[in-house]
Amino acid sequence: MQNDLLKDKVIIVTGAFGGIGLAIAKACLNAGAQVLLHGRSERNLxxxxxxxxxxxxxxxxxxDVTRDNFATDLVEATVRRFGRINGIVNNAAYVVSSNVNDTTLALFREVLEVNSLAPFSIIQSALPHLAETKGAVVNIGSVNAYAGEPGLLAYSVSKGALMTLTRNLGDSLHRDFGIRVNQLNVGWVLTEKEQERKVGHGLPADWYTLISPMYAPARRLLDPMEVANSAVLWLSDSLGPVSGQAVELEQHPIIGRNPEKNLDALDIE
Incomplete structure (x- = not known):
């Protein structure tokens, strides 16, 4: 979908060599932006x-977003290549299964480093440039931020921390510098990694067609480009001064939902 929502804007997208990040980069280009495309390794570049x-x-x-001076180097590379920064999408994430019994402190720290601290560091490093352009930050969160699944303990907590960071900076940076900071709490998306993960768990290759409507009322999962189109809107000037918000991209209410207790509620797993 071609549009001019981001015409001539310079956008950094982290974790963008595949999945949701790559879709966001594509949508930003379609909207007229220039993109600094980040990935952890050259494998999918x-x-x-x-x-x-x-x-x-x-x-x-x-x-690697956790290495020393990563954020500074990322920002400098962007300004050196494009001359400015209008927006940042903090999408890079470490999704790992863990529960109360097997979550070591070392793992917990690593997940927090990638999912919570790295986004802060990038925003902090880019602050002078974002202030100059009155730019926007979109943090890619998760519906797990509100409590999460028992098997996604560290990940869920890290996304909760990211949401608080978004709300805090969305207030202070908007007031002091004119920078908007918002978050998309994304639900279940059919990415290549999710496909690999579920097949690795022993599910059939077409598992995503078998999901109960309790989990996917539309009878399908979200597509990465649908998330990407929303990210473009929040990076653009279309929403005016809206800042400090966490918006759910999901097919059903996250808070307060009380589904019927019947066989349709059974998970395919």
């Missing part, structure tokens, strides 16, 4: 660049 077909409007950047 060639495929990502081929899919985007963005020419000189795309600049790749490879690096």
């Amino acid at each position: 060639a495929d990502a660049l081929g899919y985007l077909d963005g020419g000189d409007r795309v600049e790749p950047f490879v690096g």
